[in-house]
Amino acid sequence: MSEDQRPAWLPELDLRAVTRNSDRAFTRISVLHNTYRHVWIRAGLLSRIELNPGKRQWLGAYYDHGIADESEDSAYAFQIDVVGLHIHMIHYGVTELHGWIAAESDDSVRFKVPRTVPDLETFEWCRRCKGEKSHRVTTYCPPVDLKLYERLRGAKLVVEFGPVIPEDER
Numbered sequence: 001m002s003e004d005q006r007p008a009w010l011p012e013l014d015l016r017a018v019t020r021n022s023d024r025a026f027t028r029i030s031v032l033h034n035t036y037r038h039v040w041i042r043a044g045l046l047s048r049i050e051l052n053p054g055k056r057q058w059l060g061a062y063y064d065h066g067i068a069d070e071s072e073d074s075a076y077a078f079q080i081d082v083v084g085l086h087i088h089m090i091h092y093g094v095t096e097l098h099g100w101i102a103a104e105s106d107d108s109v110r111f112k113v114p115r116t117v118p119d120l121e122t123f124e125w126c127r128r129c130k131g132e133k134s135h136r137v138t139t140y141c142p143p144v145d146l147k148l149y150e151r152l153r154g155a156k157l158v159v160e161f162g163p164v165i166p167e168d169e170r
């Protein structure tokens with residue numbers, strides 16, 4: 001039923017193969033559109049969730065180990081700025097947050113989510129770090145996607161995360 005209602009412009013982004021600890025931790029981010037909930041992003045471990053009210057609220061997940069930016073900081077597979085992020089409930093070890101994609105005019109510059117899963121093999125190797133320290137390089141975050149932002153700004157998000165439990169079909 002709900003898949004019939006899925007907007008064609010909403011990517012289905014499965015980043016589990018390129019984010020950390022996907023065998024043990026899952027993240028699922030869904031968008032509410034015309035009262036239906038559609039999965040937008042799947043990933044492994046969320047690296048950071050800032051939900052302090054009154055401050056910049058955002059969440060993001062790093063790429064796998066070995067993917068860094070030019071200053072050797074771990075690079076994010078995505079970052080999303082949100083507002084009103086709060087814990088909706090915790091059920092069977094799954095924490096469910098609700099919030100809305102930040103929609104102020106200057107929030108567009110912080111909407112950093114790719115539409116497709118990047119091929120990490122295409123990222124250049126760092127020229128400075130050799131041997132055991134060798135790693136690939138990309139930007140700290142993916143580039144801003146203004147077109148997708150225009151569709152999603154202000155949309156309600158459901159963020160679920162928890163442990164991967166074997167034989168679980170979630």
Ligand SMILES: [Zn+2]
Nearest residue numbers: 072126128129
């Ligand atoms: Zn390096």
